[in-house]
Amino acid sequence: MCDEHNFIFEFDKAYNHQLIEKFEASPEHLLEPGIAPRLKGVYALYQRGTIVYAGKALGNTTLAGRLNDHFRKVSRSKGIDASAITCRFLIIEGDWFVRAAEDALINHYQPEWQGSGFGRHAPGAGRPGKHPSKWETKYPRVEE
Numbered sequence: 001m002c003d004e005h006n007f008i009f010e011f012d013k014a015y016n017h018q019l020i021e022k023f024e025a026s027p028e029h030l031l032e033p034g035i036a037p038r039l040k041g042v043y044a045l046y047q048r049g050t051i052v053y054a055g056k057a058l059g060n061t062t063l064a065g066r067l068n069d070h071f072r073k074v075s076r077s078k079g080i081d082a083s084a085i086t087c088r089f090l091i092i093e094g095d096w097f098v099r100a101a102e103d104a105l106i107n108h109y110q111p112e113w114q115g116s117g118f119g120r121h122a123p124g125a126g127r128p129g130k131h132p133s134k135w136e137t138k139y140p141r142v143e144e
Contacts, residue, residue: 012100015097015100015104016100016104016107016108019090019100019101019104019105020104020105020108022090023042023044023088023090023105026088026089026090027088028046028086028087028088029086029087029088030083030085030086030087031045031067031070031071031074031082031085031086031087032071033068033071034064034068035064035067035087036062036063036064036066036067036087036089037062037063037064037091038062038063038064038065039057039062039063039064039091040056040057040058040059040061040062040063040091040092040093040095040098041056041057041063041089041090041091041092041098041101042054042055042056042057042089042090042092042098042101042102042105043055043056043057043063043066043067043087043088043089043090044087044088044089044105044109044111045070045085045086045087045111045113046085046086046087046088047080047084047085048084050112051105051109051111052111052112052113053070053111053112053113053114053118053119054102054105054106054109054111054114055070055102055119056098056099056101056102057098058095058098058099059095063089063091067087067089070087070118071085073118074139076141076142077139077140077141077142078139078140078141078142079138079139079140080139113135116133116134116135116138117132117133117134117135117136118133118135
């Protein structure tokens with residue numbers, strides 16, 4: 001018998017498809033403090049209409065907290081206009097679904113800032129002898 005008669009439901013493909021569809025239909029907002037609720041979920045940052053970073057709020061973090069952190073980071077960086085950064089977010093229940101949603105966004109859009117050191121918990125950040133990340137090199141912090 002040939003494989004054309006077999007059906008295997010691929011939950012991840014169905015979830016990813018629905019997530020991307022819902023995400024793209026959600027409103028896009030200017031990145032500013034207080035734009036999101038204090039709930040868990042996923043979000044993406046846009047620069048000139050292109051997704052540049054995708055992340056999740058899970059555990060002790062919230063969408064409001066993560067987006068506020070990113071607003072502060074962008075606002076304190078040279079070479080980038082915070083008023084040109086927008087965001088989208090989705091509130092999602094269930095830790096597994098939040099993790100799966102972040103993975104779907106990253107794999108679907110392959111954001112430029114992903115893995116650049118932009119994220120809040122960049123590996124080695126602030127450690128002695130650590131070289132500046134790709135993000136820090138492109139957008140150095142404004143001296144206060």
